[in-house]
Amino acid sequence: MLRIAVPNKGTLSQPASQMLRDAGYRQRTDPKDLACRDEANHVEFFYLRPRDIATYVGSGDLDLGITGRDLLVDSGVPASEVLDLNFGGATFRWAAPADSDITADAIGGRRIATAYPGVVERYLAERELKADVVRLDGAVENAVRLGVADLIADVVETGATLRQAGLVTFGEPLLRSSAILIGRPDEEAAGAAQLVRRLQGVLVARSYVMLAYDVRADLLDEATGLTPGFESPTVSPLHREGWVAVQAMVPRRDVHRIMDELYELGARAILVTDIANCRL
Numbered sequence: 001m002l003r004i005a006v007p008n009k010g011t012l013s014q015p016a017s018q019m020l021r022d023a024g025y026r027q028r029t030d031p032k033d034l035a036c037r038d039e040a041n042h043v044e045f046f047y048l049r050p051r052d053i054a055t056y057v058g059s060g061d062l063d064l065g066i067t068g069r070d071l072l073v074d075s076g077v078p079a080s081e082v083l084d085l086n087f088g089g090a091t092f093r094w095a096a097p098a099d100s101d102i103t104a105d106a107i108g109g110r111r112i113a114t115a116y117p118g119v120v121e122r123y124l125a126e127r128e129l130k131a132d133v134v135r136l137d138g139a140v141e142n143a144v145r146l147g148v149a150d151l152i153a154d155v156v157e158t159g160a161t162l163r164q165a166g167l168v169t170f171g172e173p174l175l176r177s178s179a180i181l182i183g184r185p186d187e188e189a190a191g192a193a194q195l196v197r198r199l200q201g202v203l204v205a206r207s208y209v210m211l212a213y214d215v216r217a218d219l220l221d222e223a224t225g226l227t228p229g230f231e232s233p234t235v236s237p238l239h240r241e242g243w244v245a246v247q248a249m250v251p252r253r254d255v256h257r258i259m260d261e262l263y264e265l266g267a268r269a270i271l272v273t274d275i276a277n278c279r280l
């Protein structure tokens with residue numbers, strides 16, 4: 001049985017379970033449950049703190065896990081990224097009071113508050129900088145005004161928490177994070193490839209839609225130029241002479257622009273449908 005770690009709480013928890021459900025797996029129904037067996041798919045899920053998930057996967061006690069890229073880096077554990085899951089996006093950034101003179105080049109020697117000391121220490125070590133890293137559990141944005149640090153390094157999503165604390169970001173992000181599937185490097189557990197394929201199916205279904213339209217055959221090259229599809233568009237004859245029907249996957253974010261352009265070209269009966277799931 002494949003054994004998989006899933007966040008039990010926090011930002012990543014609900015979307016991680018939803019993605020597994022969309023991939024056809026059974027998930028816990030009570031948010032307090034610690035495990036859930038999916039007999040039909042030969043998978044068992046364990047609900048763990050996202051921060052601890054790399055530890056279980058790195059040690060080989062669990063086969064795969066869903067966590068944040070920043071948490072994996074912070075753990076320093078020998079687990080590796082298998083698939084970017086495209087949710088839970090955030091940057092990890094430096095921030096200081098708006099009136100502070102601290103810049104990215106002048107971090108050495110300062111007091112840095114963070115809940116991700118592994119990420120910060122790796123950054124400092126790579127640049128041979130020394131600084132005093134103050135490890136906190138959360139609400140790190142309070143650290144400067146309360147006097148325990150000169151700057152912070154923290155997760156920034158909307159930036160609302162920083163603004164509320166009178167802090168501004170500076171320098172390049174230390175890293176860009178999102179939810180990822182992690183596994184052991186150079187080791188693939190039995191059944192892992194199927195789970196990865198299912199998740200890839202969900203990712204494609206979320207970011208593409210199916211577009212169908214009718215167009216005059218002499219405009220087909222121009223039309224399929226707008227809708228090249230994933231591999232190649234499907235073109236079928238229509239009863240109406242000189243016309244063809246086209247079907248192609250298009251990126252969801254571009255679909256309205258593409259429909260406008262197809263209409264202007266002369267295509268008609270332009271229909272969009274969601275893809276529930278797929279294997280490409």
Ligand SMILES: Nc1ncnc2c1ncn2[C@@H]1O[C@H](COP(=O)(O)OP(=O)(O)OP(=O)(O)O)[C@@H](O)[C@H]1O
Nearest residue numbers: 009010011050068069070071088089090155157177
């Ligand atoms: N707005 C956000 N706040 C915190 N973490 C976020 C946010 N958006 C994405 N993430 C990601 O979620 C992971 C942190 O999740 P975690 O559950 O540890 O913290 P949390 O969601 O802040 O919950 P809590 O602080 O209540 O424990 C990281 O990978 C982080 O990059």
Ligand SMILES: O=P(O)(O)OC[C@H]1O[C@H](OP(=O)(O)OP(=O)(O)O)[C@H](O)[C@@H]1O
Nearest residue numbers: 138139140155156157158159160161162
């Ligand atoms: O850029 P924003 O959209 O404001 O989101 C980022 C903030 O949200 C999280 O805090 P959380 O509410 O989880 O509290 P915590 O610091 O106790 O983890 C995170 O640690 C940042 O503080």
Ligand SMILES: [Mg+2]
Nearest residue numbers: 010011138139
């Ligand atoms: Mg938090």
